Amino acid sequence: MRILGVSAFYHDAAAALIEDGRIVAAAQEERFTRKKHDAAFPEHAIRFCLEQAGCGLDGVDFVAFYDKPFLKFERLLETYLAFAPRGFQSFNMAIPVWLKEKLFQKSLLQKKFQTFDPDFDWKSKLLFTEHHQSHAASAFFPSPFEDAVVLTMDGVGEWATTSVAMGRGNTLEMMREIHFPHSLGLLYSAFTYYTGFRVNSGEYKVMGLAPYGEPKYANLILDNLMDLKNDGTFRLDQSYFDYCTGLRMTNAKFDALFGGAPRKPEELLDQRHMDLAASVQAVTEEVVTRLVRSLAAEDISKNLCLAGGVALNCVANGKVAKAAAFENIWVQPAAGDAGGALGAALAAYYLFQGQPRDAGKIMAAGDAMQGSYLGPEFTQSDIEERLTKAGAHFAVLDDKALISNTAAALADGCSVGWFQGRMEFGPRALGNRSVLGDARSTSMQKTLNLRVKYRESFRPFAPSVLREDIADWFDLDADSPYMLMVAGIKDSRRLEMTVAQQALFGIDKLNVPRSDIPAVTHVDYSARIQTVHEKTNPRYHALISQFKKASGCPVIVNTSFNVRGEPIVGTPEDAFRCFMGTEIEILAIGNCYLKKEDQDPALRHNYKDAFELD
Secondary structure, rough: OEEEEOOOOOOOOOOEEEEEEEEEEEEEEEEOOOOOOOOOOOHHHHHHHHHHHHHOHOOOOOOEOOHHHHHHHHHHHHHHHHOOOHHHHHHHHHHHHHHHHHHHHHHHHHHHHOOOOOOHHHHEEEEEHHHHHHHHHHHOOOOHHHHHHHEEEOOOOOOOOEEEEEOOOEEEEEEEEEEOOOHHHHHHHHHHOOOOOOOOHHHHHHHHHHOOOOOOOHHHHHHHHHEEEEEEEEEEOOOHHOOOOOOOOOOHHHHHHHHHOOOOOOOOOOOOHHHHHHHHHHHHHHHHHHHHHHHOOOOOOOOEEEOOHHOHHHHHHHHHHOOOOOOOOEEOOOOOOHHHHHHHHHHHHHHHHOOOOOHHHHHHHOOOOOOHHOOOOOHHHHHHHHHHOOOOOEEEEOHHHHHHHHHHHOOOOOOOEOOOOOOOOOOOOOOOOEEEEEOOOOOOHHHHHHOOOOOOOOOOEEEEEEEHHHHEEEEEOOOOOOOEEEEOOOOHHHOOOOHHHHOOOOOHHHOOOOOOOOOOOOOEEEEEEEOOOOOOOHHHHHHHHHHHHHOOOOEEEEEEEEOOOOOOOOOOHHHHHHHHHHOOOEEEEOEEEEEHHHHHHHHHHOOOOOOOOO
């Protein structure tokens, strides 16, 4: 049985296809269209999934959409009525779009799918799952657990903003919910907006900025914006926000409480902005930790699964893991709306069709996500043909030479574009569409931010570490294959800062080496860790092993292969273009090995301004 899952029309549109419960393919539309967070109908992602399964749409038993448009419309109308006459301008803009397109999404989907198959039987094949049900299904069914509590936290689905479900075998029971407008995700997005970053894109920047500040405003948030209960449930005082009916996230009352107007994107960051970031991050961690502890106290399972956009907050995830309220935690790597496509397909398979689920088999594999390497891949001959057409000069190396040369380049301080195997599904590059560097370098963090990524200098980078060596370098001895857990650098690897260094202005601390691996050590001695497993990514594991042999260090820098505002590269041409538009020195695509100095200078171009800033 084949089921195609689709998410679209809000942000991060995606498609996923499962066959008899096995995940065959999954990809975000942005990787094909090159439009960051593309919300359009995922035509290219669907086409890829069908090709990967070797079938057309006529070979698919069901198509599942990740939410229910009518319930969203109900929420929209009820919200505007509740706040009337406030928000008329927003209402006047939103309603025509809903009446023209969104309210009739079933008809729109029918037309879109008929371009794949004119005889598409939408009446019997097209299914709709609820938004949080899709998230919960994406977290539980691929997890290595026979049973688990599933906590979903995001901005908002139809009505739910936070939900709890119980997964057992092939069942998933939604137990309780917190409803809009009370939303942890929207609270975080309000501070994303207020500190000058883009909503639904810049939340991870707030998370990265937080360690430079102090949570001076946390009590102000808890005393004024949020009524937080001991069990983690909460309500938000809507008099401070404008997201229900307005065209912005916060209002004048919010501005007055926090001492000024929202930061404009072009304004310099100051200590106040860093303290605001630290404060909302601290409140988020407190809410999530209380929720998790109260769920663990119910003692209905020793396992916890997390999904929804808030589950991409790896710092909060790290706090949850450290609290040890549950014995085991698993986070869906595509925890945001893209993962809803996979969840919709899985919900249709297990919940609608009642198909059996073999948790033991999933556990033996680690999980069902296959390392999240679920996107397109390219044969060696195809790579060579594409690079030749692009004008690239390259050598073709055998596997041993490719690994050896790349590891040597890393040890020499080069930045390396690494394009191998199947593309990752989800927002993180996990060693197949990555830019790599030497974690021991004192300059690599600044170099990658300013000369490769063209992004804010405060942004941290993640370490990829051999799973077998993680406990020697970090305060963590567990799997973290999806870069969704933050833990501290081992005390024995730290370099303590002097009193004078500690007194430096937040971002100035970047230039102070803080450990044996300064390129991946954040200012609070933390790191967003990816454990690399030989079983799921043997080539990447071999590269880091070779680097360890050459340097004594089993840790390298791993960041996504793109510049600021660009989706992660999807094709060899994308990779070569990014290589030629940045200061990346080495590019390895399949077994093709490229040096910057060997390329035609005429192919170099200003890539820095090619994409709208995120």
